[in-house]
Amino acid sequence: MTELKTVQFHKPVIRGSIKVPGDKSISHRAIMLGSIAEGKTVVTDFLNGVDCLRTIDIFRQLGVSIDQNGTDVIIESPGMKNWVQPTKDLYAGNSGTTARLMLGILSASKVNSVLTGDESLSGRPMKRVTTPLEKMGACIEGGDFLPLTITGGKLKSLEYNMPVASAQVKSAILFAGLNADGETVVKESAISRDHTERMLKQFGAQIHQDGSTTKIVGGQVLKGTDVTVPGDISSAAFFMVATAMVEGSCCEFKDVGLNPTRIGIIEVLRTMGTKVEIVEQTSDLGEPYGTIRVSQAPLRGMEISGEIIPTLIDELPIIALLATQADGKTIIKDAAELRVKETDRIAAVTSELKKLGAKIEATADGMIIEGPTPLTGGILKSYGDHRLGMMAAIASLITTGPIGIEEHSCISISYPTFFEHLETVALETEEE
Ligand SMILES: O=C(O)C1=C[C@@H](OP(=O)(O)O)[C@@H](O)[C@H](O)C1
Numbered sequence: 001m002t003e004l005k006t007v008q009f010h011k012p013v014i015r016g017s018i019k020v021p022g023d024k025s026i027s028h029r030a031i032m033l034g035s036i037a038e039g040k041t042v043v044t045d046f047l048n049g050v051d052c053l054r055t056i057d058i059f060r061q062l063g064v065s066i067d068q069n070g071t072d073v074i075i076e077s078p079g080m081k082n083w084v085q086p087t088k089d090l091y092a093g094n095s096g097t098t099a100r101l102m103l104g105i106l107s108a109s110k111v112n113s114v115l116t117g118d119e120s121l122s123g124r125p126m127k128r129v130t131t132p133l134e135k136m137g138a139c140i141e142g143g144d145f146l147p148l149t150i151t152g153g154k155l156k157s158l159e160y161n162m163p164v165a166s167a168q169v170k171s172a173i174l175f176a177g178l179n180a181d182g183e184t185v186v187k188e189s190a191i192s193r194d195h196t197e198r199m200l201k202q203f204g205a206q207i208h209q210d211g212s213t214t215k216i217v218g219g220q221v222l223k224g225t226d227v228t229v230p231g232d233i234s235s236a237a238f239f240m241v242a243t244a245m246v247e248g249s250c251c252e253f254k255d256v257g258l259n260p261t262r263i264g265i266i267e268v269l270r271t272m273g274t275k276v277e278i279v280e281q282t283s284d285l286g287e288p289y290g291t292i293r294v295s296q297a298p299l300r301g302m303e304i305s306g307e308i309i310p311t312l313i314d315e316l317p318i319i320a321l322l323a324t325q326a327d328g329k330t331i332i333k334d335a336a337e338l339r340v341k342e343t344d345r346i347a348a349v350t351s352e353l354k355k356l357g358a359k360i361e362a363t364a365d366g367m368i369i370e371g372p373t374p375l376t377g378g379i380l381k382s383y384g385d386h387r388l389g390m391m392a393a394i395a396s397l398i399t400t401g402p403i404g405i406e407e408h409s410c411i412s413i414s415y416p417t418f419f420e421h422l423e424t425v426a427l428e429t430e431e432e
Pocket residue numbers: 024025026097165166167168169171193313314337
């Protein structure tokens with residue numbers, strides 16, 4: 001039987017303050033770089049979510065000592081040249097970031113390995129990563145999809161113009177370039193998240209960023225360091241949108257990552273009419289972070305396209321829900337990447353929101369949404385996709401009836417405390 005969670009609120013208002021869990025992208029990279037580096041790395045505010053735990057498991061199999069206690073992680077690594085041969089397949093689960101970044105790391109290592117994933121990940125394209133890696137001399141067998149067999153070895157540098165704006169592809173090449181002969185150069189068509197570049201610097205690497213071009217010289221040995229992970233703006237986005245949609249709401253999000261390559265959601269909320277204030281901003285972690293305060297105000301539709309897309313790619317499902325409550329048309333374009341995420345997010349968001357009465361149509365590379373539309377209750381599929389599961393739960397704050405969420409447990413992939421936080425900030429103003 002499919003697991004089902006039912007969520008219902010009676011005239012809620014979103015109020016208070018939350019500290020969302022650590023950033024998923026940065027947590028993965030902290031484990032990866034702490035394991036590549038020699039010595040001790042202490043990670044604070046790590047995301048204790050299923051995807052990041054897969055990354056930890058993989059490095060343990062490579063002989064890295066990783067002591068994880070909730071959001072505290074201590075890594076003691078002999079450095080990547082001393083990793084041991086894994087005795088079983090390396091399992092990336094549902095995590096595209098784990099799989100794609102590991103392909104770059106493993107290709108340039110001394111170990112031979114087989115990388116596997118769950119059903120969803122095994123259907124996601126890997127050629128975007130294996131093609132440039134093979135140009136560097138990587139030996140990867142198996143085609144476009146997991147499982148892939150990687151024979152680690154010496155790589156040569158590469159100059160690469162990326163055909164898709166993807167931080168996973170860029171990071172895989174930079175990790176491979178860190179251990180290749182000569183200088184590797186990656187050029188992006190639109191700037192994607194730069195957490196790998198920032199954290200490489202934190203671990204002492206020389207890396208040069210100039211607009212959309214990044215250069216790294218191979219053969220650098222990294223030293224362990226301490227990393228504090230800021231809150232994940234992609235997780236905060238669910239409650240930021242909830243606040244923007246529910247009348248009379250005002251909510252604060254503490255210590256959230258404010259990296260310019262991730263904050264497209266703030267620009268979208270502001271353009272649609274929501275008041276968003278950044279209360280503090282500090283940058284002593286290698287990553288800027290601060291407190292965001294969101295206050296509800298009337299919403300209007302807008303076009304979301306072009307260079308902003310990589311800065312809010314994972315927020316588009318929840319932005320689609322927001323658009324159902326905005327006055328006029330919202331057009332989302334240039335987001336065909338959504339079709340190759342944990343599920344086809346264009347098809348999934350469209351079909352699930354339609355069940356609630358939304359006026360939403362799928363296009364080849366996005367969605368067109370007409371609002372404002374009152375939404376009814378219903379049973380929504382998550383498709384095992386955490387972002388779809390959370391979109392369904394947030395919808396329940398504005399629907400006239402209850403929302404049933406199928407396979408809700410996938411939410412623990414990126415936001416294990418999601419339902420606790422929902423209860424904390426969603427205050428009912430009416431008895432059942
Ligand atoms: O590098 C990363 O940590 C990520 C990059 C993005 O994927 P793409 O690189 O495929 O755009 C994003 O969707 C994913 O959630 C995390």
